[in-house]
Amino acid sequence: MSKLIHVAAAAIFNDSGELLLALRDKAQHQGGLWEFPGGKVESGEDVHSALARELQEELGIEIDQSSTVPLIQVPYHYPDKSVLLDVFRVNRFIGQAYGREGQPLDWVKLSDLSGYQFPAANRPIVNALLLPSAIAITPQLQPEQYSEFVHQAFLKGAQAIMLRAKHLSEPEQFHLYQQLSAQCQGRLIIWNGSVDIANGAAVSALHLSSARLMQLNHREAYCGRWLGASCHNEEQIRRAEQVGVDYITLSPVQTTSSHPEVTPMGWAEYSRLANESSLPVYALGGVSMEDLDRTIQAGGQGIAAISCFC
Numbered sequence: 423m424s425k426l427i428h429v430a431a432a433a434i435f436n437d438s439g440e441l442l443l444a445l446r447d448k449a450q451h452q453g454g455l456w457e458f459p460g461g462k463v464e465s466g467e468d469v470h471s472a473l474a475r476e477l478q479e480e481l482g483i484e485i486d487q488s489s490t491v492p493l494i495q496v497p498y499h500y501p502d503k504s505v506l507l508d509v510f511r512v513n514r515f516i517g518q519a520y521g522r523e524g525q526p527l528d529w530v531k532l533s534d535l536s537g538y539q540f541p542a543a544n545r546p547i548v549n550a551l552l553l554p555s556a557i558a559i560t561p562q563l564q565p566e567q568y569s570e571f572v573h574q575a576f577l578k579g580a581q582a583i584m585l586r587a588k589h590l591s592e593p594e595q596f597h598l599y600q601q602l603s604a605q606c607q608g609r610l611i612i613w614n615g616s617v618d619i620a621n622g623a624a625v626s627a628l629h630l631s632s633a634r635l636m637q638l639n640h641r642e643a644y645c646g647r648w649l650g651a652s653c654h655n656e657e658q659i660r661r662a663e664q665v666g667v668d669y670i671t672l673s674p675v676q677t678t679s680s681h682p683e684v685t686p687m688g689w690a691e692y693s694r695l696a697n698e699s700s701l702p703v704y705a706l707g708g709v710s711m712e713d714l715d716r717t718i719q720a721g722g723q724g725i726a727a728i729s730c731f732c
């Protein structure tokens with residue numbers, strides 16, 4: 423397999439929360455498609471300097487390291503070359519962005535991103551931009567207690583809910599899913615269950631256990647928009663990538679009360695696995711909202727947790 427070409431790229435936001443896209447020239451590799459501005463890291467250059475240089479060369483804007491936050495690293499093998507897209511979120515910049523190389527630019531709302539055609543390697547980047555950074559997973563409760571849990575979880579900073587209620591019957595789970603979907607008012611609600619039931623009930627976000635992930639052969643078997651999976655080791659992560667899921671949770675990062683007998687992987691191993699994976703990776707197991715910044719700095723998407731939202 424050819425050597426990975428290290429590419430620094432930026433998801434640049436303006437004060438209105440719009441994202442800057444540039445159109446690649448037809449003559450370039452992956453030409454005619456929209457991209458996140460950036461380019462190749464030169465030999466001897468660090469990725470932050472490369473990003474600042476590329477954004478100056480391509481857009482005429484100035485950034486510094488304090489205004490960039492890691493978004494995702496995506497290794498990707500095209501038939502003709504292999505790239506490592508090292509993508510940062512840029513929330514502050516100096517200057518007025520314009521296409522210095524004549525390339526058309528567009529400021530785009532996140533909700534309009536699906537209307538743009540990107541290189542194949544960009545799918546996880548778009549997913550990382552659309553997915554939340556904090557998911558509250560429901561503990562085992564009586565059916566009438568879930569609504570209060572969801573209410574509290576949003577107050578405590580969760581941006582999405584994963585309904586995991588294996589102690590209830592499937593009709594009860596589905597009834598709860600519908601009730602909580604109404605309560606979430608457009609925020610993401612993920613159902614932890616099987617592909618068949620999710621398809622039958624037109625569930626738009628499904629999370630698979632690692633056992634269900636290993637049994638799934640094709641992403642297309644699930645009809646909804648978001649597909650996630652629980653992973654605990656490299657074999658499961660590779661499987662999730664092959665199947666083409668949209669995100670994974672990786673656990674346990676730290677000792678957790680729900681599985682006290684399992685040895686946690688620790689932050690260094692979490693970071694290594696998250697960076698090697700092409701997918702958005704949530705830290706799970708003994709983590710809380712206080713770990714959000716370190717998770718993102720470690721190359722993760724965010725946190726998924728039960729206890730800290732109870």
Ligand SMILES: Nc1nc2c([nH]c(=O)n2[C@H]2C[C@H](O)[C@@H](COP(=O)(O)OP(=O)(O)OP(=O)(O)O)O2)c(=O)[nH]1
Nearest residue numbers: 429431451452457458459460461462505541543544
């Ligand atoms: N900048 C950027 N490159 C991307 C994206 N997605 C994707 O697959 N790529 C690929 C295309 C290229 O093979 C490589 C980046 O190369 P580039 O053409 O931007 O590099 P550069 O700015 O240094 O340009 P050049 O001087 O080599 O022409 O990464 C993306 O969103 N942004």
Ligand SMILES: [Mg+2]
Nearest residue numbers: 459460461462
């Ligand atoms: Mg470029």
